[in-house]
Each structure stands twice: as C-alpha cells, then as structure tokens.
Amino acid sequence: MSGHLLTLGELGTEGITELLSLTDRFVEVGQRPIPKVPALRGRTVATLFFEESTRTRLAFETAAKRLSADVLTFSASSSSLAKGESLRDTVETIDAMGVDAMVVRHRSSGVPAQVARWVGDGVSVLNGGDGWHAHPTQGLQDAYTLWRHFCPMPDGLPGTVAPDVPTLAGRRVAIVGDIVHSRVARSDIEAYTALGASIVLVAPPTLLPVQPREWIDGWLPPDDAKRVEITHHFDDVLDELDVVGLLRCQRERMIDGLIGSIPEYVARYGLTFERAHRLRRRAVVTHPGPMNRGIEIAGDTAEDLAADGRLLVTRQVTHGVAVRMAALFRLVGSGTALGADERD
Known part of the structure; x- marks a missing residue:
C-alpha cells in the first residue's frame, strides 16, 4: 500500500x-x-x-x-x-x-x-x-459487511483469520438510486467488482452519467468493468439479486428537476413491500445512511427486513x-x- x-x-x-x-x-x-x-x-x-x-x-x-x-x-x-x-x-x-x-x-x-x-x-x-x-472506507466497510454476511467467521474462534479469502464471487448486487452524484456508489463498485461480484446499476437516465458505459470503462479495470451492467427498470432485475444497495435520494435533485417527484421515484425505484417480497429469500439490503424511510425503502419493509437480519445497516x-x-x-x-x- x-x-x-x-x-x-x-x-x-x-x-x-x-x-x-x-x-x-x-x-x-x-x-x-x-x-x-x-x-x-x-x-x-x-x-x-x-x-x-x-x-x-x-x-x-x-x-x-x-x-x-x-x-x-x-x-x-x-x-x-x-x-x-x-x-x-x-x-x-x-x-x-x-x-x-x-x-x-x-x-x-x-x-x-x-x-x-x-x-x-x-x-x-x-x-x-x-x-x-x-x-474508499465506505466501500471497504460495505464490502466487508457483505463478505462476512455470506462467509461468516467460524463459530467459537474470535479473532482467528478464517480460511476463506475475501470474496463476493458469484454474488449479484444492485446499486439503486442517484449513481452520478454518489461517491459511495463509485467506491462500492470498485470494491465489489474487485472481489468478483457482478453489478447492475439501477437508476433513471437523469441520475446516471450522460454516457454511463463510457464512464464505467473509463476508470474501472477492463475485467471489472465487464461485470457492471445498467438498467432503468428495477423490477426487471429483482428476482436475480443477492444484494440491494440503496443510495440516499437527495431532495435537492427534485429541485434540480432530475426526478419528477417523491411518489414517482418510489413507484419506480423504491424498495416497497411488494418489491421486497419478490427478492430472493436470502437477499440482503444495504444503505450508507441516513435512510429516508418512505423513499428509498418503505418504513414497514425496513423493520421487517431488520427483524429477519436482512437489513445490514447497523452492521455496516x-x-x-x-x-x-x-x-x-x-x-x-x-x-x-x-x-x-x-x-x-
């Protein structure tokens, strides 16, 4: 280093x-x-x-x-x-x-x-x-949280380095929301792809770089960039996800006209009760905080996922x-x- x-x-x-x-x-x-x-x-x-x-x-x-x-x-x-x-x-x-x-x-x-x-x-x-x-440290903490969720430390051996190497290989991760203005999104993408995960960026065109494919190819190593996809349709990828990484929806983006309204954003990109129930049984949700309950994630949905150990915010x-x-x-x-x- x-x-x-x-x-x-x-x-x-x-x-x-x-x-x-x-x-x-x-x-x-x-x-x-x-x-x-x-x-x-x-x-x-x-x-x-x-x-x-x-x-x-x-x-x-x-x-x-x-x-x-x-x-x-x-x-x-x-x-x-x-x-x-x-x-x-x-x-x-x-x-x-x-x-x-x-x-x-x-x-x-x-x-x-x-x-x-x-x-x-x-x-x-x-x-x-x-x-x-x-x-970068947010990206590291998010990657560590996911690695240790999917590959927990051996029981009864606190402080012992587990035999597994840090990896997210085979995991499918969605990063949802304001990609273009998010330093968290960029560092998470770097960390997750370095560990072998495949990424799908989910956002309206106004919250993505103007040329998102060129943006990704411009700063990620080629092999990592190949593992990143882009979609404007959250519902199309729900069934295939291991991780939903929600980003904070900033109200100033509405003032700038980048999203139409809160109800419109929620309808297309919010993790609603219905969407949460379409996720894989063991899929988990992350968020860098603070969460806007009722926007990025429905309040009751957050509580339900936390009770099931699938909302990883406090572990992050x-x-x-x-x-x-x-x-x-x-x-x-x-x-x-x-x-x-x-x-x-």
Missing part, C-alpha cells in the same frame, strides 16, 4: 483483500471488554472535515482512539478559514503540528489528493469522502469502525501490538 488512501482503485484487488482480512482482527478488538490496543500510541490523527458528517467522523475518531492515537478534531466553521485563511495554509499549519495522519472530507472532488501533495512525506492522508468522487456502521482501524493501522501503525496480551 502507498502512504495514502485516496481511492480503492489505487489499492487494487490485493490491497482491498489485505485490508478486509486485517479488519477481521479489529472486529475482534471491538468485542473485547476494553476494546483498545496500543498500536498507534504516540501517533496523532487529525480529522479535517470541511463537509459535515456524523457517521464517518465518529467512525474515524473512534477507530483512532481504539488504536490509542491522539485525535485532533478540526471544525471548518470555527477555524481561520472563516477569517479568510486558505485551505493550503490550514493544512500546512496542521501538518506543522506534527500529525501522522489526516482524514479529509470535502464537498469538492480531488481535495484529499491535493492535501496529500501539500503535506510532508511522513503524513498519511485518508479520504473521508470528496464530492462525487470517492469514499459497526464494521466501519473496524475497517478504519485497519486502514489507520496499515498506513501509520507499527505492525505490532495486535495480540490479546497487548491490551490496554
């Missing part, structure tokens, strides 16, 4: 599977009475969120603290940016404080990559989500901490202090 985590495409299949396998170890750490290891003791992680977030920020900060790192939390609204300081000056100021890693989230695509060019050689930059571009959140522990450990850790005898 490189010194940064900016996109999953830069990791490739080997890097993705390495991080997912390492995540197993940190899932076990999270199950301990004291869920903490000294792997990053003496290291400092700064979270620079120029765009608001609850799940991603808390997951990164929890992960860093469980690794015994010191955490600096940057708030754009109360920083010198409000006084006219440039982004570069802010980054270089924080770099000068001697941090070891920066987690950067920004509404503009490419900002984490630019930050990586500004910081010193000893600082790792992790992309916490940038514009419509990428959200739980695994998100372990995935971010794995990423921080691999980038800035010492490679030691993971054993049960090293607990704080």
Whole structure:
C-alpha cells in the first residue's frame, strides 16, 4: 500500500483483500471488554472535515482512539478559514503540528489528493469522502459487511483469520438510486467488482452519467468493468439479486428537476413491500445512511427486513469502525501490538 488512501482503485484487488482480512482482527478488538490496543500510541490523527458528517467522523475518531492515537478534531466553521485563511495554509499549519495522519472530507472532488501533495512525506492522508468522487472506507466497510454476511467467521474462534479469502464471487448486487452524484456508489463498485461480484446499476437516465458505459470503462479495470451492467427498470432485475444497495435520494435533485417527484421515484425505484417480497429469500439490503424511510425503502419493509437480519445497516456502521482501524493501522501503525496480551 502507498502512504495514502485516496481511492480503492489505487489499492487494487490485493490491497482491498489485505485490508478486509486485517479488519477481521479489529472486529475482534471491538468485542473485547476494553476494546483498545496500543498500536498507534504516540501517533496523532487529525480529522479535517470541511463537509459535515456524523457517521464517518465518529467512525474515524473512534477507530483512532481504539488504536490509542491522539485525535485532533478540526471544525471548518470555527477555524481561520472563516477569517479568510486558505485551505493550503490550514493544512500546512496542521501538518506543522506534527500529525501522522489526516482524514479529509470535502464537498469538492480531488481535495484529499491535493492535501496529500501539500503535506510532508511522513503524513498519511485518508479520504473521508470528496464530492462525487470517492469514499474508499465506505466501500471497504460495505464490502466487508457483505463478505462476512455470506462467509461468516467460524463459530467459537474470535479473532482467528478464517480460511476463506475475501470474496463476493458469484454474488449479484444492485446499486439503486442517484449513481452520478454518489461517491459511495463509485467506491462500492470498485470494491465489489474487485472481489468478483457482478453489478447492475439501477437508476433513471437523469441520475446516471450522460454516457454511463463510457464512464464505467473509463476508470474501472477492463475485467471489472465487464461485470457492471445498467438498467432503468428495477423490477426487471429483482428476482436475480443477492444484494440491494440503496443510495440516499437527495431532495435537492427534485429541485434540480432530475426526478419528477417523491411518489414517482418510489413507484419506480423504491424498495416497497411488494418489491421486497419478490427478492430472493436470502437477499440482503444495504444503505450508507441516513435512510429516508418512505423513499428509498418503505418504513414497514425496513423493520421487517431488520427483524429477519436482512437489513445490514447497523452492521455496516459497526464494521466501519473496524475497517478504519485497519486502514489507520496499515498506513501509520507499527505492525505490532495486535495480540490479546497487548491490551490496554
């Protein structure tokens, strides 16, 4: 792995599977009475969120603290940016404080990559989500959640690396909703295809890139791109799915005229009671959160699927901490202090 985590495409299949396998170890750490290891003791992680977030920020900060790192939390609204300081000056100021890693989230695509060019050689930059571009740790947590749902750890062996290699081979995954504006969609596509899944993108033409086939072929490896299909008709693929990955329907898209209305969107792309009952018996549903109940998924349907263990949203959140522990450990850790005898 490189010194940064900016996109999953830069990791490739080997890097993705390495991080997912390492995540197993940190899932076990999270199950301990004291869920903490000294792997990053003496290291400092700064979270620079120029765009608001609850799940991603808390997951990164929890992960860093469980690794015994010191955490600096940057708030754009109360920083010198409000006084006219440039982004570069802010980054270089924080770099000068001697941090070891920066987690950067920004509404503009490419900002984490630019930050990586500004910081010193000893600082790792992790992309916490940038514009419509990428959200690599979300893609990792979603892939890990699906892998461990379909290939669970052996009972009675917490913390033991299972004999299976991370894979989604043979699984059929639909990603439904606002594809073109979703950094989650792009990172999920990278992660799932790298692990061998076949993907079908389900969306109206207005929520897909103008030339979706060229878009896919332009950034995915050729063998992975072949496993991605596109349809405007959710009902046509329901019966063949193992996973339904719902994306948040943003109300501003209605203002922009990209979707006609909420009832129209629900009628064509919502996971309604009727559609849920057409799914395969063991098909599961994911969502990056927060869910708009009654839009992406019917409220009663969400409750029913959760009761059956088929709505994986809370597991995605739980695994998100372990995935971010794995990423921080691999980038800035010492490679030691993971054993049960090293607990704080």
